[in-house]
Amino acid sequence: MTIAPDFELKGHDDKTHKLSDYRGKKVILAFYPLDFSPVCTNEHACFVNDLPRFNGANAVVLGVSVDSVWAHKAFAKHMGIEYPLLADFHPKGGMSEKYGLYYADKGITHRATVVIDEEGKVASVYHYDIPQQRNNDEILSAL
Numbered sequence: 001m002t003i004a005p006d007f008e009l010k011g012h013d014d015k016t017h018k019l020s021d022y023r024g025k026k027v028i029l030a031f032y033p034l035d036f037s038p039v040c041t042n043e044h045a046c047f048v049n050d051l052p053r054f055n056g057a058n059a060v061v062l063g064v065s066v067d068s069v070w071a072h073k074a075f076a077k078h079m080g081i082e083y084p085l086l087a088d089f090h091p092k093g094g095m096s097e098k099y100g101l102y103y104a105d106k107g108i109t110h111r112a113t114v115v116i117d118e119e120g121k122v123a124s125v126y127h128y129d130i131p132q133q134r135n136n137d138e139i140l141s142a143l
Contacts, residue, residue, distance in 0.1 A: 001121035005098040011084035012072035026059040027116040033108040035067045035075035050136045057143040
């Protein structure tokens with residue numbers, strides 16, 4: 001397993017989030033293309049519903065897209081999202097690119113899930129086609 005690249009991004013909660021701050025917990029990096037898009041909206045509804053299951057597995061969910069903090073704030077309020085949505089906004093896709101999950105030609109992140117273990121190592125990576133919704137049961141079984 002490789003060490004996950006550290007990052008420092010602002011969340012919709014106005015806090016700065018660093019991967020290294022979450023050592024000792026499993027981290028689910030849920031990369032998604034854009035706030036308010038149909039598939040992303042459905043996925044986040046599932047994350048909201050499944051959040052107790054992730055919390056029970058000693059896991060933290062962090063949503064990541066190239067949207068701004070302001071777009072994330074509106075999306076989180078609309079969806080009732082309590083976990084941080086991180087703005088990979090400037091430089092656009094800079095953090096996603098470290099993970100190999102940025103479509104430079106489209107200006108959006110891949111739809112992917114990176115599961116990071118308590119020691120900061122990449123445990124699993126799941127890639128999905130842009131129109132395909134991720135499967136939380138698959139992610140939870142990896143935990």
